Amino acid sequence: MTHTDILTSSTPWQQRGLRVTGTDVSPVPLRQMATGESEATARAELTDLEHLIPPPTPGQSRGEARIFHALIAAYGRHRPTLTGGPFGIHSLTPRLDELVVQIAPSQLDRWIDALAFRKGEGGVAGLRWADRPDGIALTVPGMRMLLAGISETDWRAALGRRSADQSSLMPHWIPQLRREPECTAAQDAELAGLADHLSATLRRVRLLDPLTRISGHVHLFTTRHHDDLHLIEACQATPTVLPLWSSRSLPPPLWPTVPIPAPGPANPRTAVLALLSEVEPDHAPPRNADRPPARALCHIAGLRTDPVLVEAAEHVLDVATRILADPAHASVYAAGGWAGSCRTYPEGTVHGSDPCLPPGAETVTDVPETDLQRLGRHSSSRPSATAPTDLISVGQEELVHLLDWALAAATRPANSLNWIRGRADGALQHTQPLNGCDGTLTLTAATTGVYRVSLHTPGLSDLADEDDTVEWEREAAPSQSAAVLLAEHAAIEAAVCLPFQREHRKQRLLLPAVAPDEPTIRSVIAEADYVLGFFTFASILDRLHERVDSTQGAADGHWRTDGPATLTALISDWCALPSPHPCEAANTGTVDSPAYLRHLAAHRAAFDPFVTRYLAAADSLAGARTFQERHLAGFAALCTTDLSVLARTEVRPVGERLLRLIKSMPQDPAQLTAWYEHHLDQD
DSSP states (O other), X not given: OTTOOOOOOOSSOOOTTOOOSOOXXXXXXXXXXXXXXXXXXXXXXXXTOSSSSOOOOHHHHHHHHHXXXXXXXXXXXXXXXXXXXXXXXXXXXXXXXXXXXXXXXXXXXXXXXXXXXXXTSOSXXXXXXXXXXXXXXXXXXXXXXXXXXXXXXXXXXXXXXXXXXXXXXXXXXXXXXXXXXHHHHHHHHHTTTTHHHHHHHHTTGGGGGGGGTTTOOBOEEEEEETTEEEEEEOTTSSOBOSOHHHHTTOOGGGSOOOOOXXXXXXXXXXXHHHHHHHHOXXXXXXXXXXXXXXXXXXXXXXXXOOHHHHHHHHHHHHHHHHHHTOGGXXXXXXXXXXXXXXXXXXXXXSSSSSOOOOTTHHXXXXXOXXXXXXXXXXXXXXXXXXXXXXXXXXXXXXXXXXXXXXXXXXXXXXXXXXXXXXXXXXXXXXXXXXXXXXOEEEEEEOTTSEEEEEEEOXXXXXGGGGTTEEEEEEEEOSSHHHHHHHHHHHHHHHTTOGXXXXXXXXXXXXXXXXXXXXXXXXXXXXXXXXXXXXXXXXXXXXXHHHHOOEEOOGXXXXXXXXXXXXXHHHHHHHTTOOOOOTTSGGGXXXXXXXXXXXXXXXXXXXXXXXXXXXXXXXXXXXXXXXXHHHHHHXXXXXXXXXXXXXXXXXXXXXXXXXXXXXXXXXSSGGGHHHHHHHHHHHO
């Protein structure tokens, strides 16, 4: 949904394939999805458990949060294929007062570096270790984590390999030092409000696995927004504050059970009235109106206040009241509130194809079929041609739509933004400085329900044609009140988006990364958001053969003022890879040259070693050449290369299937289509 210029229908929300009967996945594989445990372990642990993933005790939660926060800071953006899993975790077994973790042996030193406390430099204050028959126990007051399968010999050897300043990671028999309680309290205070969310994410850390399939990276970090600390996930190079379980539309059994926020459960009736009175006072129901909160909810959700809809909204508010008071669903308060899930309309969640059903969807739609049909008939655009089953489905969707907005209004963060109303069109606007950057974040919510989140950042040359403005998000909401909720939530992500934002023409990062002085193909691939692999490359070559008469060589310039000029530039443009500017050294270098590798590293993109070899040879021919001539050069380069040696420069696994495809590449460009189609048929 982010970075879009397409406005979508805002009301009602048509949830395709609404299912309110829970999940068809049995508990064992569902738990394995989150923990990475073996089937036997998951089955044994689930015996007599009330929750699929047991919630930790308060002390256990705080300790796990501090450890996970230290790991996030130490690991940063990393490839789980190189670390044996996200943050080096192969699997974990969560229990009420313990977390058993299997880490890759190669990551032991890295964990020690991450956890050892050095004031002002991270780590976990007060952490102690002890040898146990089944591994090394890490403890802080109220928490225990077992590193399963790690012997004392291996642990002490790893400690010895680290720097001399490892006295901060001490055995259990060392008493607390004088300053440790103070440092521990400071770390707890730093994570206040986020500890339960961090702990819940750690206990479900293998949910990150599917998110690494595009860029290959795990990337979590924390950021502050209006004094609240948030956990951001950017594995697919698009920051989102949504919790993993809702961003992936996972069933409620995988959601964490966490404490209700300190002020107590939110009152949705009070919340919808307060929101509407603040944002759209002219639409607030009069004091003598029947069922004012229900009427307010209808307006926020973009619906009329007809009696049948007001009655439905009243039922929804009853259900929302119960949901918001239930610790099993308290994670709706997390990550800026349920407005984050409402932002996934209509395309689905950040990481899935369907919007995440709110907790209580099954309850709110558990009403007599006659009532659902009546509501569906009232809401359907074709009442005379709608079958009873369709009317029931429309009625269910309407109830879930209302529930979403009731939860969004009730979970709006307490420290809401300062909105200023425009004099002419009635639009609301909020501006704030960007953290760590010379620029301004601007939120706008129009009376039509359209909201915009823009970043104004002077001095970015790639934005010259856009008046130095990046539009992070522009969407349509059911009402101006709803637009305010969505814009406030989007601002959490927009404030940290600039390092991930690319300009549209050449897909260059607006804030390039720092490139190493001597990059290698392997190092560039390791840090890339997107790597053009040979399989994708092969699918493009046959189409280029039919559409490209001739191209110039790299020495003549990849990019001219009128567009891409080389084979590399054409493919980069086609596949949304960053291209160099005409004035840059990379613009006249082949893709394997240091200048071009630095360009790719700066914009976190890469070609795999086989594509690199082909393109470097193809573009080494100076002057205008036909596609056939360049293909022959690239073909010859691959034919004369030891592919097994070349594969060692690839970070990711290289399978025999890929090598067979490369070896079978035809010399005649006219055969490229048949070659690739034959490859597809073999799959």
